[in-house]
Amino acid sequence: MNKIFQNWLKNIDLFSFLSFMILIIIGIILSFSTQDNLAFIQRHLFYSFFSVILIIILSFLDVKRIRRVSLIGLVICILIMILILFNDFEINGAKRWLKFFGGFTIQPSEFVKPFFFVISGWFLTKGIEGKNESLYFVFLSFLTLITLLILQPDFGMTVLISVTFFCQLFMAGLSIYLVAVVFILMILLFFLSYIFLGHVNLRIKSWIEHFINPDPYSQISKSLNSFMSGGFLGKGPGQGNLKNQLPEANTDFIFAVAGEEFGFIFCSIIVSVFLIIIIRNLLKLLKIEKPYIIISIVGLICSFGIQTLINIFSSLSLIPAKGMTLPLISYGGSSMLSTGILIGFLLSFTNKKNYD
Amino acid sequence: MKKNIKIFDSDALKNIHGRVFLSITVFIVFFLLVFIQIFNVMIIQNYFSIEKKISNNHEKNKIDKGNIFDRNGVLLASTILNYSLYVKPDKIKDIKGLTKKLSKILNLPSQDLSKKLSSKRRIRIKNNISPKQHKEIINLGEIALITEVEKKRIYPLGEITSHIVGFTDLDGNGLTGIEKGLEDELNLGKDIYLSIDFRIQNVVRNELIKSIEKFSAQSAISLVMDIQTGEIISLVNYPDFDPNIHDIKMSKYEFNSATQGLYEMGSTFKPLTIAMGLEKNIINDNMKFDVSKPIKIGKYQIQDFEPYEGEISIKDVIVMSSNIGAAKIALLIGKDNQRNFFDKLGFFDKIDLEIKETIKPKEPINWKNTEIMTMGYGYGIAISPLHLCQAYASIINGNSIKPTLIKNKKTSLKKFYKKTTSNRIKNLLRSVIIENEITGKLSNIPGYELAGKTGTAEYFPGSDKNRASFIGVFPISQPKYLVFAIVNDPKGIKETYYYNTGGWVAAPLVKNIIENIIKIFSLPPTSSEDLLKAKKHSFKQNEII
Numbered sequence: 001m002n003k004i005f006q007n008w009l010k011n012i013d014l015f016s017f018l019s020f021m022i023l024i025i026i027g028i029i030l031s032f033s034t035q036d037n038l039a040f041i042q043r044h045l046f047y048s049f050f051s052v053i054l055i056i057i058l059s060f061l062d063v064k065r066i067r068r069v070s071l072i073g074l075v076i077c078i079l080i081m082i083l084i085l086f087n088d089f090e091i092n093g094a095k096r097w098l099k100f101f102g103g104f105t106i107q108p109s110e111f112v113k114p115f116f117f118v119i120s121g122w123f124l125t126k127g128i129e130g131k132n133e134s135l136y137f138v139f140l141s142f143l144t145l146i147t148l149l150i151l152q153p154d155f156g157m158t159v160l161i162s163v164t165f166f167c168q169l170f171m172a173g174l175s176i177y178l179v180a181v182v183f184i185l186m187i188l189l190f191f192l193s194y195i196f197l198g199h200v201n202l203r204i205k206s207w208i209e210h211f212i213n214p215d216p217y218s219q220i221s222k223s224l225n226s227f228m229s230g231g232f233l234g235k236g237p238g239q240g241n242l243k244n245q246l247p248e249a250n251t252d253f254i255f256a257v258a259g260e261e262f263g264f265i266f267c268s269i270i271v272s273v274f275l276i277i278i279i280r281n282l283l284k285l286l287k288i289e290k291p292y293i294i295i296s297i298v299g300l301i302c303s304f305g306i307q308t309l310i311n312i313f314s315s316l317s318l319i320p321a322k323g324m325t326l327p328l329i330s331y332g333g334s335s336m337l338s339t340g341i342l343i344g345f346l347l348s349f350t351n352k353k354n355y356d
Numbered sequence: 357m358k359k360n361i362k363i364f365d366s367d368a369l370k371n372i373h374g375r376v377f378l379s380i381t382v383f384i385v386f387f388l389l390v391f392i393q394i395f396n397v398m399i400i401q402n403y404f405s406i407e408k409k410i411s412n413n414h415e416k417n418k419i420d421k422g423n424i425f426d427r428n429g430v431l432l433a434s435t436i437l438n439y440s441l442y443v444k445p446d447k448i449k450d451i452k453g454l455t456k457k458l459s460k461i462l463n464l465p466s467q468d469l470s471k472k473l474s475s476k477r478r479i480r481i482k483n484n485i486s487p488k489q490h491k492e493i494i495n496l497g498e499i500a501l502i503t504e505v506e507k508k509r510i511y512p513l514g515e516i517t518s519h520i521v522g523f524t525d526l527d528g529n530g531l532t533g534i535e536k537g538l539e540d541e542l543n544l545g546k547d548i549y550l551s552i553d554f555r556i557q558n559v560v561r562n563e564l565i566k567s568i569e570k571f572s573a574q575s576a577i578s579l580v581m582d583i584q585t586g587e588i589i590s591l592v593n594y595p596d597f598d599p600n601i602h603d604i605k606m607s608k609y610e611f612n613s614a615t616q617g618l619y620e621m622g623s624t625f626k627p628l629t630i631a632m633g634l635e636k637n638i639i640n641d642n643m644k645f646d647v648s649k650p651i652k653i654g655k656y657q658i659q660d661f662e663p664y665e666g667e668i669s670i671k672d673v674i675v676m677s678s679n680i681g682a683a684k685i686a687l688l689i690g691k692d693n694q695r696n697f698f699d700k701l702g703f704f705d706k707i708d709l710e711i712k713e714t715i716k717p718k719e720p721i722n723w724k725n726t727e728i729m730t731m732g733y734g735y736g737i738a739i740s741p742l743h744l745c746q747a748y749a750s751i752i753n754g755n756s757i758k759p760t761l762i763k764n765k766k767t768s769l770k771k772f773y774k775k776t777t778s779n780r781i782k783n784l785l786r787s788v789i790i791e792n793e794i795t796g797k798l799s800n801i802p803g804y805e806l807a808g809k810t811g812t813a814e815y816f817p818g819s820d821k822n823r824a825s826f827i828g829v830f831p832i833s834q835p836k837y838l839v840f841a842i843v844n845d846p847k848g849i850k851e852t853y854y855y856n857t858g859g860w861v862a863a864p865l866v867k868n869i870i871e872n873i874i875k876i877f878s879l880p881p882t883s884s885e886d887l888l889k890a891k892k893h894s895f896k897q898n899e900i901i
Contacts (some may be wrong), residue, residue: 037494037497037499037501037502038494038497039497039498039499040499043499094480105446127364128364165380169373170375170379171375171376172364173364173375173377174364175364224397227394227396227397227398228398228401228402229400229402230398231398231399231402231403232398232399250498259394259398263398264394264395264398264399267394267398268391268394271387271394272392273389274387274534275383275384275387275821278380279380279383279384282379282380282381283376285372285376286372286376294372298379302379305383305652309386309387309390312390312866313389313390316390316393316394316397318390318393
């Protein structure tokens, strides 16, 4: 047992692992900041702990096992996503959650991410090797997933999965003409959804409105004001105002809370840790030769990075407010556990066994 | 095989460097944007930008909304912090159990609670929960419940200043009164000092209550004003309401009758008619008016409450309160002069007060001889009590007086009326107290030179309900305070020989109010009582000539 663990320590990307742990610790510190309700903190601690366990267990698995786990996970997630469309449980007009007895809810679209990117990595590899049916399969499952997300509706997740999938295609060697075509398609899709999807339209309009005529009581203003009031070193833990003003302070706007209470330096550290993790994992690709592993890592790390960017961008009002969590830091069980799975997979793929 | 080559560059994966570095560059660019933005917002805008100071001020001021004080610094409105309880209904596991626990803590009926807990969106369950309740709720450990600190406006004097101070909604937006009228200044953190004296406000209110009870009246209104500055020292409508409690049942009492109600004022208009005639040199003290016969207009006729056989002077028109006399004088004055004078008095304008609850009286639709005459004694035109007080204050002062609710407000006085008009009206009003036996006996306060005029106005022609009013000014040799009161629908009682007129009901009420004012302000008696008595004689001589 001890030997297995020593082996694990030797082969795993310890630097990335510790960086992830730093983020989890930051998340715990901020959970104390945003809540005076002990039940929240307890839950956050529980999810954080559970996600560390998931990271460790999954990082022991080899890439073949992960493929199987992912296939099962993807099928289950898609089935649940179909199921909840026929369920009448909604929050704010969206059917994203499955409710269990006792009020416990999970958001399957969070869990689908790591599973899908591993599966798409595998089938894209097969496709490149010449199996057309694999390509059909991967595009078909992508379209199914996107359709289900739009039906919920969950515009943020749609964008996240689409862009990440595009990154995988790009790294797999998508010809430069097709890259251009996809770009044009994405812009087109964006405009179409702006025109046809009411809530997307509304979000974007209110975001644009903010620059012309800022409303001091809007989410955006409150978020920006709390950054501003933070300054270099912040107001001090628990001293912030934002958490009393925005119900989403502990999820979508956690970065603003960090800004208000801990200041610019702390925020810079958080952002740096994220960026270092992303660069380090992308650099690892250079040492790896197996296409399956390369494409999967790209999917997992890009999903992680893009989600981070969407969360931070919207709390800084660089894009319209989007309900997306900051990986490992925001409150939320589904997000925390799915990120745990994603990182577990990632550490398994970047294991030294795979390229030495 | 061809197809695949089309989609993917076949050797791309073997030569991955370019694409990896491109990806890394893209990520670095986006993260750089984040660094730039947090540096911009947290450092540049925070430490170097003026814009930030404004928005921070705004936030600060949202917290420190200005207080409202009376003229002596007594707190009338302030902001405190309190906890509100919200629920995110989708996070509740056990609605029944939670309802039970909460209804125990909050002391609320469980039906209301379970309705709120099963709503679709996040809603407020209760505002203003006590620290003890707050602690108990936290101890429940229920994540669906959220407590938030909120700002709440409180009104320490409650009902007493309700119509003046007004109130805000739960989000602190002014809805009525000063809270609405001066909302912008309050939001800038400015404290407001009103011209109101809460001591006077309180005694006036008590006197109104006593009077309403005594005469089984429906309601009462009173205004106390400083004639020299236009400052309103007291403004009471009774019944009133508690602005600390938002009770729908009480909302009918939120109407500010003193500034917003339009009433036919009746006899208190007669001095205005006389002033009109004097100002235009149409009447003088030598003229006599035959009031022995009622004036017939169609099936309706103008008659006096106490008919008098013969001719009377303008002074008698006021002292005896002759409708016929006032009607005849009005007719003499004519439509154009009457309209101009009413216009000058501001009867067709909304009064620009610090509260928004003011009203623009309507110009009469018909303005023929009938209306000219009835308006001469206060029928056929409806104005607010504040309009009447403004008119009296201006005529007596000689300058146009603008009512205000703010202490020491700088106003420029504009000469408006001839000094002779002002003096004559003052004398006439003093004569009412000295010479009219009922009014005089019921309202005179020796040493304080009260002057005034009664009014008794039917709700509508032929109605058995009336409004008994009295407008008083003292000390008349150097007019300082104006006190006006209306009692709506008083019933005659034995003590008043079943009269319910202005003289019997409102004059004593105003007298009581003035006695309280004298006590509170410790006003010394004036020494010029004899002087006025002397004047009274001199007028009589004038009349003979």
